Amino acid sequence: MVSKFGINGFGAWLRRQFRVIGAIAWKDLRIFLRYPANALMSVVEPIMWLAPAYFMGQGFSVNGQAIGFAGFAGTSDYFSFVMMGMFMSSYISTAFWGTGFSVQEDMTLGVLEPNWVTPASRVSLVIGRSVITLLLTTLNSIGVLIVGAALFGVNLTGNVLAAVITMLPMLIALTGLGLGIAGVVLSVRRAGAAIDISNWVVSQLSGTTFPVSVLPRPLLAVALALPTTYGFDAVRSILLGTKTMLPLKVEIGIMLASTAGMCVAGYAVFKTFERRCRRQGLLGTH
Amino acid sequence: MSRTMPHTVRVFLAAARRDILITTRYADFVVSMLVWPVLMPSLTVFAAKALAGPDGSGLSAFAERTGTTDYVGFVFAGMVLWMWLNMVLWSVGGELRAEQRRGTLESNWMTPAPRLAMLLGSGLNQMIVSIVPVIASLAVCSIAWGVRFAVTPLVGLVFLVSTMAMFGMALAFASLVLFLKELNAAVFFLRGVFMVFCGLTSPLSVLPPWMRTVSKALPLTYSIDLVRRLGLAGASYADVSRDFWILTAFAAGLLIAGCLAFLFVDRAVKRSGTLGQY
Numbered sequence: 001m002v003s004k005f006g007i008n009g010f011g012a013w014l015r016r017q018f019r020v021i022g023a024i025a026w027k028d029l030r031i032f033l034r035y036p037a038n039a040l041m042s043v044v045e046p047i048m049w050l051a052p053a054y055f056m057g058q059g060f061s062v063n064g065q066a067i068g069f070a071g072f073a074g075t076s077d078y079f080s081f082v083m084m085g086m087f088m089s090s091y092i093s094t095a096f097w098g099t100g101f102s103v104q105e106d107m108t109l110g111v112l113e114p115n116w117v118t119p120a121s122r123v124s125l126v127i128g129r130s131v132i133t134l135l136l137t138t139l140n141s142i143g144v145l146i147v148g149a150a151l152f153g154v155n156l157t158g159n160v161l162a163a164v165i166t167m168l169p170m171l172i173a174l175t176g177l178g179l180g181i182a183g184v185v186l187s188v189r190r191a192g193a194a195i196d197i198s199n200w201v202v203s204q205l206s207g208t209t210f211p212v213s214v215l216p217r218p219l220l221a222v223a224l225a226l227p228t229t230y231g232f233d234a235v236r237s238i239l240l241g242t243k244t245m246l247p248l249k250v251e252i253g254i255m256l257a258s259t260a261g262m263c264v265a266g267y268a269v270f271k272t273f274e275r276r277c278r279r280q281g282l283l284g285t286h
Numbered sequence: 287m288s289r290t291m292p293h294t295v296r297v298f299l300a301a302a303r304r305d306i307l308i309t310t311r312y313a314d315f316v317v318s319m320l321v322w323p324v325l326m327p328s329l330t331v332f333a334a335k336a337l338a339g340p341d342g343s344g345l346s347a348f349a350e351r352t353g354t355t356d357y358v359g360f361v362f363a364g365m366v367l368w369m370w371l372n373m374v375l376w377s378v379g380g381e382l383r384a385e386q387r388r389g390t391l392e393s394n395w396m397t398p399a400p401r402l403a404m405l406l407g408s409g410l411n412q413m414i415v416s417i418v419p420v421i422a423s424l425a426v427c428s429i430a431w432g433v434r435f436a437v438t439p440l441v442g443l444v445f446l447v448s449t450m451a452m453f454g455m456a457l458a459f460a461s462l463v464l465f466l467k468e469l470n471a472a473v474f475f476l477r478g479v480f481m482v483f484c485g486l487t488s489p490l491s492v493l494p495p496w497m498r499t500v501s502k503a504l505p506l507t508y509s510i511d512l513v514r515r516l517g518l519a520g521a522s523y524a525d526v527s528r529d530f531w532i533l534t535a536f537a538a539g540l541l542i543a544g545c546l547a548f549l550f551v552d553r554a555v556k557r558s559g560t561l562g563q564y
Contacts, residue, residue: 059337200326
């Protein structure tokens, strides 16, 4: 890109992409704020999902400690374990729904074609959706963490900054995943059910509400193939002092490698399906 | 009167047929019907298994509170009924919202066809569609996890009465959609309330007293408890009669209230002229 356009050309190109991303992000923020009830529910609903987990933990606990759970996870603080899982799995939802499903939303609203015939990069159009959803997800998740901690008690003894830095490669990888999913949705055109299921399965098998070691071997193999599993494990180890499946440095290395892989693969999948849809004239079909 | 009833039935069946055709036109409905009832309870059971511990040390605390060590059946009963409630809540109100978005609500409602019959026809489609996931879930629970639910006429009756109660709530929600123009937040909130207070995955004894009081005011609490006691613990009618009649009273009350709410809102929306507003 730099050699083709020169440094100045690359700078101009980059500025254009940021302008597109910013415009899309601003549009999505305004839509989000236009439905205040939905905005409020984005904080309230996760708390409602957390409450049954808390009470289920209490059902198996002795004096508030999940002693059986400690045998699997290395901590008897089941709720803090689940709270961190929910926090991180919200980013998986962002990849599937916020980025991947955004294409179908645009199709339904009839704005996909008008947006895509502009000179704006289509990758930037999709990335723009993910920027604001990542931001809103972070704000939501922090809100949920604060409310969850106040209601049920959360005990984070580790280094939060280290945990955030450890999580960053996973967020970038998930953006790549979302891009790839957007490409698939472009072709399939009605993917709500598949995205719903995939999102939930990936979240659960990554270890949102239980350590993956409880899974039977076939499912454990699937869980270990997900880069997010190592992300969850590493962040929990830093914040809660739980045992990791592999040495922490190895898990971080796996996440970094998968970040590069998922971004490249996601881009390739998106471009492939986008080319196919343009050739077949499917962009405007519903 | 002699012409009204056949006319109403025709509208009811036409709406049901339309919705069944739409549902089956997109193959992903099969995925929803068969995959969720298997995935959601099963993955929740893994969380319970983790809590029980590799040595079962958490299981004794659970057994003391619930009277059973069968946490798989316990979790499945709660999750299946909650999923059923979820489907019913989305069905009727969601159908109205879908018609608003498609732009067919006003044109359908300008016809002389009884609106309640149209709504109930959509509900029939959802009832048929939602039975399949329940059967799938119970089958997986039995085959994959080895849990045996006693499927007796009384259990079937509990499901039927529970469905009536849920449908009454769904009718009330359909009314809300006409006012609020947006369904998601209301359904998320209500299903969240049921999730928190009805003992889906935990015994009610672990809830604080004020939450147990709220639980007693929710029909799903009785549905879940009845299915667990009848289907898993082998209780008889005599053991559960009180709670069964409480659930029946809920069902009757909610159905009547739902119909009345819908008719009231229908009239109000017509007067204000906001029916077609998106």
